[in-house]
Amino acid sequence: MNPVSPTKLLHSKWTAVRHVNKEKHFTVTEVEYNEAGAVVHCVIEAIHSNNEYAIDWRELKKTDNWRQGWK
Numbered sequence: 789m790n791p792v793s794p795t796k797l798l799h800s801k802w803t804a805v806r807h808v809n810k811e812k813h814f815t816v817t818e819v820e821y822n823e824a825g826a827v828v829h830c831v832i833e834a835i836h837s838n839n840e841y842a843i844d845w846r847e848l849k850k851t852d853n854w855r856q857g858w859k
Contacts (some may be wrong), residue, residue: 790849790856793825794819797845811826811837813858819845828835 792800802814803835811834818831830845835858 790851790854792845792849794821794825794845796832797827797848800856801858802848803857803859805851805853805855807838808834808841809837809839811835811839814841826841 797816798819800816802816804812804814810815813835815832815835816830817840818829819827820829822828827845830843831840832843833840848856
């Protein structure tokens with residue numbers, strides 16, 4: 789399980805274990821929090837194509853799908 793802190797999520801870098809639409813490297817570009825400080829919206833952006841995808845930030849914790857950093 790990847791250690792992911794919701795407060796340090798913005799601008800973090802991720803590598804997809806399996807390519808997503810021929811894209812592998814991503815960065816978190818948007819994070820929205822509610823009044824209690826919980827993440828309600830997270831967007832990742834592919835580095836080469838600049839395609840954006842909404843994602844549940846908890847998915848980034850799964851080492852089967854994501855690696856922290858660009859590898």
